[in-house]
Amino acid sequence: MALSKNQIKILKSSFDLFDIDQINSDLESLKSFEILSEEKQLYILKVLNFLYRGGHPACTDQQYNQFFNFFKKKYPNNDFILTVEPEPIIGEKLVTLPQKMLSTDKAYSKEEIIKWIDRIRKASVQYGLDENNIEFKVTAKLDGYAAFDDGNSLYTRGNGSKGRNISFVFDRGLSVFGDERGLGAGEIVINKHYFNEHLANYFDNTRNIQASIIAEKNLSQVIQKSIIDRAAIFYPFKALPSWRGTSTELIKNYDSITKNVLSDIPFETDGVVIEITNQGLKDFLGSTRHHHRWQIALKSNDESSLVEVLKVIPQVSRNGKNTPVVIFNSIRLSGAEISKATAHNYSMVKKLGIGVGSELEIVRSGLVIPKIERVIKKSSPSIPNHCISCGSVLHWIDDNLFCLNHNGCRDQIEKTIIHFFETLGNNDGLGPATISTFYDHGIRSIYDVYLLENDPEKLFAMGFKQKSALNIIDALKKSRRIEIEDWRFLAAFGINRLGYAASERILELYDISDLYNLDENDLIKIDGFAKKTSQIVINGFNLIKEQFDDIYKLNFNLKSSKLTIDSESKFLHKNLVFTGKMEIGSREDLEKIAKSLGAKVTKSVSSKTDFLILGSKVGQRKIDAAKTHNIKLLSEKEFMELTSN
Ligand SMILES: [Zn+2]
Incomplete structure (x- = not known):
């Protein structure tokens, strides 16, 4: 394993034990890690840990864990094992954290978890609490960059007692999952699907992205966009969905519980966290220098x-x-x-x-x-x-190979039809196998599929039995009859760059019947539509025009998303940013109101911002930044008063 120039530069600038010759020869001998002295092993672990946490890993997580676990087993009392693994601090001033942030004790098997539960049960007897009254809580273990939000500032975990103030990430537009500030510890995480879709071409792993977000250097455009798209987000642990119950239930339904808490998290996770919630018992159990005794993580290997x-x-x-x-x-x-x-x-x-x-x-x-x-x-x-x-x-086209025969390529046609019905989401019986049979019998478009609604004979001729044919016809009728949002209908066409959110933003301002009167300049004015995206979307509209017209005429039961805009409003064409925790309604509600008054709502303050609406717990830094831009500050209440006039 050889280090890259960049890795060496990082080590040189801030790793105080740095000795380049030693590192290269040590890393060369990683294969024989187990026979090295305690001192050498420790040194290697520190270097690897330093690079890993700085976003420039020199080995895989799995390799690091192997070495770490070997070392932990052999030298359980080494300080490195007993204290929180430090994160590299690159020329920054440290501040004392509002609250100590410890690591989490780790287990790698169900057996270890059961042993831990036994220890909790025994402690509860000493403490005088019936074991059936201990509440266990299970949540996903987020795999991101640890941080702490006290409502005013955001800090890195640092060495557990002192960390770095990184509140500027909020000025960069970083959101808090659930939009509530002050919930304490959490992680800066990246949406997995978003990463694969938009970032995987630029970065090997999400760690590099997390590291850039908290670094005081300029952000690359793609990372800035991921922040604005809320794909990179600070996720407080308290906002995580959880399972709660007794130890008996936990052991009995262990597999389904751990699976369920992970299933809805679109961010990277590396296991689950199990803890108890009774404060008295938690205090009784206390903590080591490294971790709380009332909490354990089960790492997925x-x-x-x-x-x-x-x-x-x-x-x-x-x-x-x-x-x-x-x-x-x-x-x-x-x-x-x-x-x-x-x-x-x-x-x-x-x-x-x-x-x-x-x-x-x-x-x-x-x-x-x-x-x-x-x-x-x-x-x-x-x-x-x-x-x-x-x-x-x-x-x-760039790094990808494309088939441009969009109207004559079986895979593209079938997948377009499948995508349409999947996105509508209000029908069943129109899955891939059915669509494939349709194709075999000359069906080439979504519209062709709808023509089958009045042609049971054709379905029989394709080999469908009476009952399946009727099911298909029923599903098609249902898909038109059941009310769906117009943005879902638009997104179902699978136009490049036009997912749910982008479709909704267009249809908040325009009727769906007006789509084909729009041009690039209209789209550019909409939040989130840059020049290139606008071109791609308009081009996409043109590609499917005939298809769209045919299907639109089938009278789907569409629910309009259009906001009625008050042309007298004080907020017409103004740029608004909401920040902090809103009390009167959710932030989404208030943003809707603002949009209905003709305002453009963005996530971060810039020189274009006209109004900054302040909820509670807003950092002073954001307020100061607003003042330097001459932005008008409104409390939530003042905003509501202005909207009602
Ligand atoms: Zn093709």
């Missing part, structure tokens, strides 16, 4: 395996993008049978040499989709020239 590539198959998405899927002999990883993994794009396949016979390390942590960690042995990749679905010539 990263598992990895080496595989040999059998083939690489392109998968064509509904917009024609070809995603390389790597196929290998099936392996068992974190309890699941796996025989394929997707690579980001064909540029990666080409660059890293992923082809038949190449050897890859595949990693799967917890319940996450397996990913290609690194290429062990290269081989010559084969890059397709023609679409596997329709045979058209493929085109490179």
Whole structure:
């Protein structure tokens, strides 16, 4: 393992034990970590930990954990094990944290958890509390950057007692999940799906992004956008959904409980946290220098395996993008049978040499989709020239290969139809298998599918039995009859860059019947639509015009999202930012009111901002920034009074 120039630079600038010759020779001997002296092992752990927490990891989390656990077992009383792992502080002043932030004790198996529960039960007897009255709480363990919000400032965990004030991240527009300030400890996390969709091309992992967010240097545009899109967010632990119950229930339903608390979290997690809620018993149990005794984390083990590539198959998405899927002999990883993994794009396949016979390390942590960690042995990749679905010539656009035969490519057509019905979400019986049968019998568009509503004979001819045919007809009728939001209907067309949120922002201002009267300049004025996005969306409208008109005429029961705008309002065409915790209504409610008065609501203060509406617990820094921009400050109450005039 050799360090990159950048990693060496970081170590040189702020790692006080730095000795480059020693590090390189030590890292060279990582394979024989176990036979090194305690001192050398400690040194290596510190270097790896430093780089990892600084966002420039030199090894995988899994490798680090292996070394750490080996060291912990052998030297359980070493200070490094007993105190909170320090985060690297790069030339910053430290402040005392409002409250001590300890690490969490970690377990790696159900058996260890049961032992811990036993200890809690025994302590409760000594404390004088019936064990059936102990409430256990289980939440997801977020895998992000630890921070503490006291309502005024946000701090990094630092060494557990002293950290860095990073309140400026709120000026950068960072939101708090649930919008409530002052909830204490939490993590800055990145939405997994968003990462894969928008950031994976730029960053290897989310840690680099978290590190940039809290660094006092300029943010890259893509990270700034992820903040504004609330894909990067501070998530206080208190806002996490939780399971609560007795120890008996917990042990009995352990698997489903741990699975459930993880299922709705769209952010990276690396296990679950189990704790008790009785304050008296918590105080009785107390803490070590390292962790609270009333809390434990069950880490989901990263598992990895080496595989040999059998083939690489392109998968064509509904917009024609070809995603390389790597196929290998099936392996068992974190309890699941796996025989394929997707690579980001064909540029990666080409660059890293992923082809038949190449050897890859595949990693799967917890319940996450397996990913290609690194290429062990290269081989010559084969890059397709023609679409596997329709045979058209493929085109490179940035790092991706595209099939541009949108109207004649089976995979694209089927996936477009499937996406439409999935997005409407008010019908069943129109899944992939049914759509595929439709295609076999000449159905080429969503509109074609709706024509079947009055043509049961055709369904019979396709081989559907009476009952399934009637179900299909019923599902189609239902999809038009049941009321749905107009933005959901628009998003169902799968236009590039036009997901739920973007569709809603357009339809808050315009009737859906006016869509085709809009041009780029109209869209640019809408929050979140930059020039390029506006071009892509208008282009997308034009591509589906005929299809859209046909389907729109089918009289869907659409609920309009349009806000009625009061042209007399004081907020017409003004830029508003809401900040802090709102008391009168939720922030969403107030933003709706503002928009209905013709205001443009943005997340962060800039020179364009006209009004800053202050909830409670707003940092002084934000108020000062507003004053320097001559922004008018309004309390929530003042805002409400102005809206009612
Ligand atoms: Zn094609």
